[in-house]
Amino acid sequence: MKNEYIFDATPEHIEQGASIIQKGGLVVMPTETVYGLGASAYNAHAVARIFEAKNRPTFNPLISHISEIDFLSQYAETDERVIALAKYFWPGPLTFVLKRKDMSSSLDLACAGLPTVTVRMPKHPVALALIQAAGVPIVAPSANRSQTISPTTAEHVWQSLGTRVDMILDGGACSVGVESTIIDVTGKDIVILRPGGVSKEDLELFLHEPVLLSHGNPKLPSSPGQMLKHYAPSHALRINAIHPEADEFFIGFGEIGPEAHLNLSHSGDLNEAASHLFDYLHQADEQTVFPRIAIAPIPEVGLGLAINDRIRRAAYK
Ligand code: TXA
Ligand code: MG
Numbered sequence: 562m563k564n565e566y567i568f569d570a571t572p573e574h575i576e577q578g579a580s581i582i583q584k585g586g587l588v589v590m591p592t593e594t595v596y597g598l599g600a601s602a603y604n605a606h607a608v609a610r611i612f613e614a615k616n617r618p619t620f621n622p623l624i625s626h627i628s629e630i631d632f633l634s635q636y637a638e639t640d641e642r643v644i645a646l647a648k649y650f651w652p653g654p655l656t657f658v659l660k661r662k663d664m665s666s667s668l669d670l671a672c673a674g675l676p677t678v679t680v681r682m683p684k685h686p687v688a689l690a691l692i693q694a695a696g697v698p699i700v701a702p703s704a705n706r707s708q709t710i711s712p713t714t715a716e717h718v719w720q721s722l723g724t725r726v727d728m729i730l731d732g733g734a735c736s737v738g739v740e741s742t743i744i745d746v747t748g749k750d751i752v753i754l755r756p757g758g759v760s761k762e763d764l765e766l767f768l769h770e771p772v773l774l775s776h777g778n779p780k781l782p783s784s785p786g787q788m789l790k791h792y793a794p795s796h797a798l799r800i801n802a803i804h805p806e807a808d809e810f811f812i813g814f815g816e817i818g819p820e821a822h823l824n825l826s827h828s829g830d831l832n833e834a835a836s837h838l839f840d841y842l843h844q845a846d847e848q849t850v851f852p853r854i855a856i857a858p859i860p861e862v863g864l865g866l867a868i869n870d871r872i873r874r875a876a877y878k
Contacts, residue, residue, distance in 0.1 A: 566723075567715050578728055579694035588726070590687060591687050593736050595839065623700035625671065626682065626698060638661075646768075652683055652684035654683075654742060656744070660747055679743070687730055711739075736836060738837065738840075739839075744764070752775050753773065753774045794842050794875055797854065799853065800858075802858075803818065805820060808853055810848045811854075811857075812824070823844065825868075831860070831864040
């Protein structure tokens with residue numbers, strides 16, 4: 562479905578999007594992880610509109626998306642370790658929580674008044690071109706209403722946010738399919754606040770040191786992405802299912818199972834599974850014949866960590 566809000570991400574439409582961003586509007590952009598609801602990081606009014614459009618319960622800090630690594634050291638306190646990580650994993654699904662350096666008050670809302678700033682460089686030509694053309698960092702949470710399944714197509718965005726945004730740039734389905742890995746690099750140890758598109762194993766392989774995994778306090782989240790109920794479909798979801806019940810729409814993985822309605826990856830490839838996850842949850846949630854969803858067990862390695870994190874939250878009632 563195309564309409565007056567969804568635009569193919571042509572160079573002309575990207576230019577138009579950039580000018581909307583500069584004027585304080587909201588432009589949805591495709592990234593390699595999920596679609597992001599973008600606004601200028603320095604326009605507090607536009608940032609406030611993001612919270613309103615998403616119906617975020619409180620003002621949560623947003624990720625600033627940049628297109629050039631050099632910008633990072635103007636924005637945040639960096640060190641050799643952070644620069645090395647950024648050079649290796651960017652552009653890509655890795656987000657840093659850093660000590661804030663740019664104290665412009667216009668940036669306060671994007672940072673939710675915290676002494677930290679959260680930054681990533683997305684690996685999607687449309688997102689990079691949009692940021693470049695806008696000439697400002699673009700803050701972008703996932704482009705969905707709060708506590709619903711994240712969007713991996715322009716269609717998902719339209720279904721969730723509709724006319725609350727000014728423009729949706731359609732760049733096709735997101736290739737990674739789960740959100741970025743968020744790491745806190747403000748302390749001595751590196752702590753994963755949210756598992757995502759870069760695996761813990763890949764980080765450790767690069768760093769030659771163990772990376773910690775934050776389990777947070779779900780009641781007092783340091784990262785609201787750590788709240789237990791998040792990414793939730795409206796249908797009840799059962800995890801670690803081997804066989805479906807009669808009223809369940811069954812999402813399989815690998816050999817489990819032949820009776821699945823959809824299979825995240827027949828060959829058991831976790832990257833492929835991540836790229837299908839949110840789309841299949843959207844499809845399962847639209848079923849009228851099956852009021853419940855069941856999902857096969859996913860191994861807790863590589864991107865399996867991010868997938869299991871999302872489906873455990875989706876299953877939480
Ligand atoms: O892949 C992604 O990261 C996508 C795409 C659009 O880039 N963005 C995304 O943003 O997932 P969002 O807002 O849906 O999730 C970011 C999470 C939120 O749970 C937020 O609370 C947390 O990151 N966060 C942001 N800044 C933080 C900070 N300074 N300290 C702790 N948590 C932070
Ligand atoms: Mg989100």
